[in-house]
Amino acid sequence: MSFCRSARAGGRAALGSNGNYNVRHVASDHGALLDSSHRRLGRNPLEIDMKNNYASALSASERVAWKLDDVFNQDAVLDFSQPFLPETLVDSAPLTWLSATERRTLNQIRAHGYLSIFGLVEEFILPFVMQRLQARASAEMPERRALLGFAAEEAKHIELFQRFKTVFRKGFGHACDVMGPASDIQAHVLAHSELSVGLLVLHIEWMTQWHYVEMVRDDGELEPNFRRLLHEHWKEESQHARIDGFIVEALAEAATEQERERAFREYLSLLAFLDAGLKQQVVFDRSAFERATRRALSDAEAAQFMRVQQQAQRRTYLGSGVNHPQLRATVERIYPQGARALRESSELYG
Ligand SMILES: [Fe+2]
Ligand SMILES: [Fe+2]
Numbered sequence: 001m002s003f004c005r006s007a008r009a010g011g012r013a014a015l016g017s018n019g020n021y022n023v024r025h026v027a028s029d030h031g032a033l034l035d036s037s038h039r040r041l042g043r044n045p046l047e048i049d050m051k052n053n054y055a056s057a058l059s060a061s062e063r064v065a066w067k068l069d070d071v072f073n074q075d076a077v078l079d080f081s082q083p084f085l086p087e088t089l090v091d092s093a094p095l096t097w098l099s100a101t102e103r104r105t106l107n108q109i110r111a112h113g114y115l116s117i118f119g120l121v122e123e124f125i126l127p128f129v130m131q132r133l134q135a136r137a138s139a140e141m142p143e144r145r146a147l148l149g150f151a152a153e154e155a156k157h158i159e160l161f162q163r164f165k166t167v168f169r170k171g172f173g174h175a176c177d178v179m180g181p182a183s184d185i186q187a188h189v190l191a192h193s194e195l196s197v198g199l200l201v202l203h204i205e206w207m208t209q210w211h212y213v214e215m216v217r218d219d220g221e222l223e224p225n226f227r228r229l230l231h232e233h234w235k236e237e238s239q240h241a242r243i244d245g246f247i248v249e250a251l252a253e254a255a256t257e258q259e260r261e262r263a264f265r266e267y268l269s270l271l272a273f274l275d276a277g278l279k280q281q282v283v284f285d286r287s288a289f290e291r292a293t294r295r296a297l298s299d300a301e302a303a304q305f306m307r308v309q310q311q312a313q314r315r316t317y318l319g320s321g322v323n324h325p326q327l328r329a330t331v332e333r334i335y336p337q338g339a340r341a342l343r344e345s346s347e348l349y350g
Pocket of ligand 1: 122154233237
């Protein structure tokens with residue numbers, strides 16, 4: 001595929017001395033804990049009563065469900081005098097030559113990219129969940145209803161992000177290109193084994209939890225409509241992390257050791273694939289920044305912009321997943337030999 005078509009640390013997470021995020025929470029407010037002492041398949045407490053777990057996830061989903069029009073109306077007005085994303089994700093501070101206004105412009109470009117990339121990944125999460133539903137056509141009703149709800153919510157989120165992008169572009173006034181196209185990314189990802197895609201989806205779901213709980217929730221300086229949108233998205237996503245965890249557990253249980261190893265390797269290759277897309281995204285972000293600020297970066301500024309922003313993108317989408325304790329606990333259990341490769345990925349992606 002190609003990635004060339006169009007198109008303040010106010011939270012509790014902080015960059016550590018090694019450049020990695022320090023993680024202090026181990027599960028979402030609604031998330032199911034995985035006991036890392038259960039390293040062998042067959043001893044996972046989630047297997048004890050899968051039916052009740054699905055029923056519990058389903059009822060939690062129904063309690064927090066919302067309607068699209070109640071969360072983000074097409075007539076919404078965004079306040080462009082405020083930052084949208086936490087500085088921990090944007091990492092504009094090293095670019096000391098930015099004025100305060102330029103820093104905010106970069107923040108808003110990154111926020112547009114943030115939700116656009118969520119929309120892109122949800123385009124492959126949706127068919128992944130629907131395929132699982134089809135494969136589980138004779139499962140107990142709570143499982144089928146939980147999968148149906150998961151898929152319906154992701155479809156709604158894709159539309160939510162589209163609405164946001166339309167409103168954003170109108171108010172921002174400059175084009176912001178996004179990596180893709182989504183159909184190419186979807187086709188590439190779904191060509192891999194179901195277990196590897198399940199791991200990637202788990203990575204994304206826990207990453208989403210981490211960003212909101214640790215970085216967005218307590219940051220009162222963010223644009224209120226954007227922050228509320230992330231809050232509502234997070235509420236429904238909380239159950240996705242649980243449900244995808246059940247899917248991964250079931251797929252791993254049915255796989256041979258060789259299949260689990262292959263799936264883990266494929267998961268790493270999918271991270272590298274997304275990393276190439278993120279590199280392209282930084283090129284798009286630089287162009288959008290120059291258009292919006294009417295400023296041409298010098299060679300030295302452009303080189304620093306590319307280096308700092310590429311690492312910020314990596315930390316946001318890749319490091320936040322490979323460093324997440326829940327993702328690591330799952331890998332430890334289904335493919336313990338993968339721990340070293342995860343540590344190496346953590347070094348690369350921050
Ligand atoms: Fe979502
Ligand atoms: Fe999700």
